[in-house]
Amino acid sequence: MKVVRAVLAGVCVALAATGVQARPWADIQKSGTLIAATGGDLKPFNYFEGKKLTGFEIELAEAIAQKMGLKVEWKVLSFDSLLAGLQRDRWDMAVSSHGITEERAKVVDFSNPHYCGGAVIVSKDGKVQKVAELAGKTVAVQTGTTYLARLNDLKKSGEVDIDSVKNFPLDRDARAATLSNRADVWVTDKFVAMEAIRLLPQSGLKMGEILFPEHMGAAIGKGNQGLLDAFNKALAEVMADGTYEKLSKKYFDQDIRCTD
Template identity: 35%
Template sequence: MYRRQLLRSACLAAALIAGAATAVQADTLDKIKKDGVLVMANGGAYPPFGYVENGTMVGFDIDLGNEVARRLGVQPKWEKIDFSGLIPALNSKRVDLLVTAMTWTAERAQRITFSTPYYNSGIAGGAKPAANIVKANDIAGKVVAVQIGSAGERFVRDLGIAKEVKTYNDFLLAFADVEAGRADVVVNTLPTVRYNAARRPSKLAVSETWDKRDVGINTRMDDTRLLEAVNAVLADLKREGFLDKLDAKWFQ
């Protein structure tokens, strides 16, 4: 009898845990729909994906997030958070989604989920033409500027051949230090390096792409229903050509 009681207690505990897990999965999407607001975070210092212009957040990611909110039938609300604080902000439930050009890495995928990719990118470098930075190995012995927590920083550290890795909270500060000669090369995703190199007076030379990266929207690990809803919206946006229009607007 004692063993049967233990078994019943164990089964009851397992059922309660399973029920709680199901409730967690339902909570975020249901709460968003009930409140009528989707809270999203963006680093706000990564043009053209997301940056502040005249006190307002603008960029590829901002347009995308606003459209996701519209199609979910709710209002968008944005929070600007330093890149290094984005994942903690999501997992602490300060925000519902990250829409901030987050590239997939195995380490990040253990902490947050990634939607189907909405942008295909890759790592590249920007440097003064005389530095002749073309291949990834050309950063050997160089002072490399990277945004802290970015895919560019991880790539450079994993390569392990730079003379020094200088980190910045703001990508544009990293870019400016290369322009000023305080670093030799800035490393980040190709679209962002290329976009800023074309629009700044120094006209840094942009390397070829050194690898391939997928960019996705991020949810918490247990928000499966919200992730499914986001993926459904992204599939519609891709099929309808909305993502191609955003690419033309912000990168061409």
Template identity: 45%
Template sequence: MRFVARLFTLFSLTLLLNAPAAFARSFEQIEKDKTITVATEGQFAPFNFFQGSKLTGFEVELADEIFRRLGIHVDWKVINFETLLTGLQQGRWDFVIASHAITPEREKVVLFASPHYCTGSVIITSDPAIHGVADLKDKTVAVATGTTSYDWVKANVPQVKDVKNFPQDPDARAAVQTGRADAWVTDRITATASLKTNSQGDLKILPALLYRERVAAVAAKGNEPLVDQWNKTLSALVADGTYDKLSRKWLGADYACH
């Protein structure tokens, strides 16, 4: 899995700022049509992915349940991650849920809902001498390309020996397992799922979060009524225990932003 807080580059921000604006369907229109078009990536287990031909995952089931309670059918669109927010601005879909971390850069161009899970980055290693960030001095750290992990390590571990980029997190994990890197930095949910499905070696997740991130669904600027309805229903799911059941089913723990 890739880290949920995908890197939001200056190039991506420029594309969004220059994207032609389109009129977003209001919640009143969506409610009248009883259908909402929601876009996701479809390649980011356990959040949004395919089991055979079925789109599923934590975010997919969460959105289906929220809009079901609002009396609205979800028409899912599976789109390349990098174009999700641009397409939202262009009015190609009404809503996006694809593990976007809330950042000041993104808030300039889109409207975030309340976070539907909170997470953070951790260190994974088999080196008994590594207990925290300070121990990464003169070490080689593996990260997945297109994540915030690279920038964080470069900014916060100035004496790191090297930061190696790999196409995906399994590749970064393999680099540690084969001795090409001393540690792997990624999201704790990603790390937990990865080690659960691939227990080779003696990798361990260090308990301390390097930083915390809030992850939320996204609507077009000006569509506050849609976001308000989503937020109210999400709060109801948390209150009645439905959120907890979905989170534990897909993520193994309650990741609500308490």
């Protein structure tokens, strides 16, 4: 994990020192390279195996880029910096399990969804299963996620009397807080939860109900219609030719594309 943090820190410093300019689709085509940012810490979607960046979204984005006649240059940063950097034109797009929301769509454009997920309740020994059971509990969640915003909304509205919502820079930190009893509940993507439960069978982690479903898409600079259209066209092609299904079954043993 120290290697991952060192990579994250190094990339952040490099990007701060060099301002990458927004590029229209024609310039991206000419360069032959799509510059994409990701969090690199959300298994099985984007993560490191040793020094190699991999995961469902990484392989999918690279397959899409190949259809576009491009290779991908990855930038790995903390999740909460990805959309901010995109707004500052530091990369062409962000591919990191971003839920498509009206609020986010005010500042970036989204591709068609590349999977459908949702926030789920996860607790040790399944002690918390339902939304109503969050009352009086401490909930751990990652900074910058829609999950954090919606949990805070639940708390503020009084709909559920959550004791406190603790946010952490990394999703695995939120998980660790739950495992060490510093939080009662971890809220994360359902597929991330499934993977954690599979990899940590002795942890006692169990998944409860979905808090809210989400459509996930790649974020693209506001108004970069040429890139958005090209990406959506290539996404449709990998969904039609069997590439998507193959990758989806590799990582999840099921097809996770949206059906609605």
